[in-house]
Amino acid sequence: MELKVHKAGEVYIIDVEGEMDLYNAYKLKELSISLLEKKASRFIINLQDVDYMDSSGIGALIFICSTMKKQNLKLALTNIHGSVKKVIELTKLTSYFPISASMDDALKLVQE
Amino acid sequence: MDSVKDIGLDGSSTLFDTKGLTFAEFPSDYQNIRYFALLIVQNAPPEFKELNLLEQQISELIKNAVKHGNKNDPSKKVRVWYGFDQDSARLIVRDEGEGFRRLEEWNSFNRKRLECLHEQNYEKLGDFVSFRTDCSDDTDGGNALFAALEYWNGGFCFDEARTGVAMKRTFR
Numbered sequence: 694m695e696l697k698v699h700k701a702g703e704v705y706i707i708d709v710e711g712e713m714d715l716y717n718a719y720k721l722k723e724l725s726i727s728l729l730e731k732k733a734s735r736f737i738i739n740l741q742d743v744d745y746m747d748s749s750g751i752g753a754l755i756f757i758c759s760t761m762k763k764q765n766l767k768l769a770l771t772n773i774h775g776s777v778k779k780v781i782e783l784t785k786l787t788s789y790f791p792i793s794a795s796m797d798d799a800l801k802l803v804q805e
Numbered sequence: 806m807d808s809v810k811d812i813g814l815d816g817s818s819t820l821f822d823t824k825g826l827t828f829a830e831f832p833s834d835y836q837n838i839r840y841f842a843l844l845i846v847q848n849a850p851p852e853f854k855e856l857n858l859l860e861q862q863i864s865e866l867i868k869n870a871v872k873h874g875n876k877n878d879p880s881k882k883v884r885v886w887y888g889f890d891q892d893s894a895r896l897i898v899r900d901e902g903e904g905f906r907r908l909e910e911w912n913s914f915n916r917k918r919l920e921c922l923h924e925q926n927y928e929k930l931g932d933f934v935s936f937r938t939d940c941s942d943d944t945d946g947g948n949a950l951f952a953a954l955e956y957w958n959g960g961f962c963f964d965e966a967r968t969g970v971a972m973k974r975t976f977r
Binding site for chain 1: 836838839855857858861864865868918919922925927930931934935943944945946947948949951952955956
């Protein structure tokens with residue numbers, strides 16, 4: 694799994710590429726924590742290039758989402774598709790996560 | 806409200822019938838969990854939809870057996886029976902651990918989670934998105950069994966020793 698961070702204004706966009714699984718999902722948590730330490734407050738996690746996610750990956754998203762909610766920060770997950778979408782549906786977390794259908798929608802959500 | 810599904814204990818369930826299933830045995834090797842799952846899934850009919858979702862679900866069960874059942878003890882094995890036909894998949898996984906002693910606690914937790922979803926109480930849901938115990942660590946999402954109970958739509962139960970779990974998925 695590779696993580697790339699870029700900014701759009703005040704928004705930190707994390708592009709995730711590869712498989713988010715038990716061996717590497719912690720990297721996304723660590724990256725998010727490091728961005729929070731830099732006082733970042735608006736995040737988008739772009740899952741366009743993620744074709745596989747297991748419970749550890751879902752767990753990383755839960756950790757990030759709950760941390761952001763507690764701190765009243767802005768987060769959007771976007772471009773979720775395929776089996777990743779199915780796993781989120783199976784865990785019934787579709788309404789818990791702030792999911793946007795597109796990057797444009799995600800930018801609008803975190804800039805509200 | 807969605808019908809609440811508990812995970813039951815029924816070693817006499819037909820889900821535990823190994824007749825016609827293929828047997829495989831794996832060491833408790835955490836680094837190869839996904840490889841073991843792939844070895845099983847490669848026997849599934851190629852026309853199965855969402856093979857990587859099937860692989861993911863099988864990987865979760867092997868992970869539970871290796872990590873939570875056998876505590877990564879290399880002297881302990883994970884035994885798997887599996888079978889596929891044109892529209893279903895069956896799996897039985899056994900470990901050599903002490904059994905899933907917290908099953909009742911998990912069922913209670915899951916019921917509360919489903920109540921939150923039914924009430925659309927997403928603030929309270931935050932307390933029930935991840936089932937964690939003193940054995941959980943950072944790589945445990947605490948959500949695998951929620952998905953498993955939905956995915957394995959033909960049944961999902963443990964045996965009375967709680968070291969064996971059997972399940973079926975139908976694709977119709």
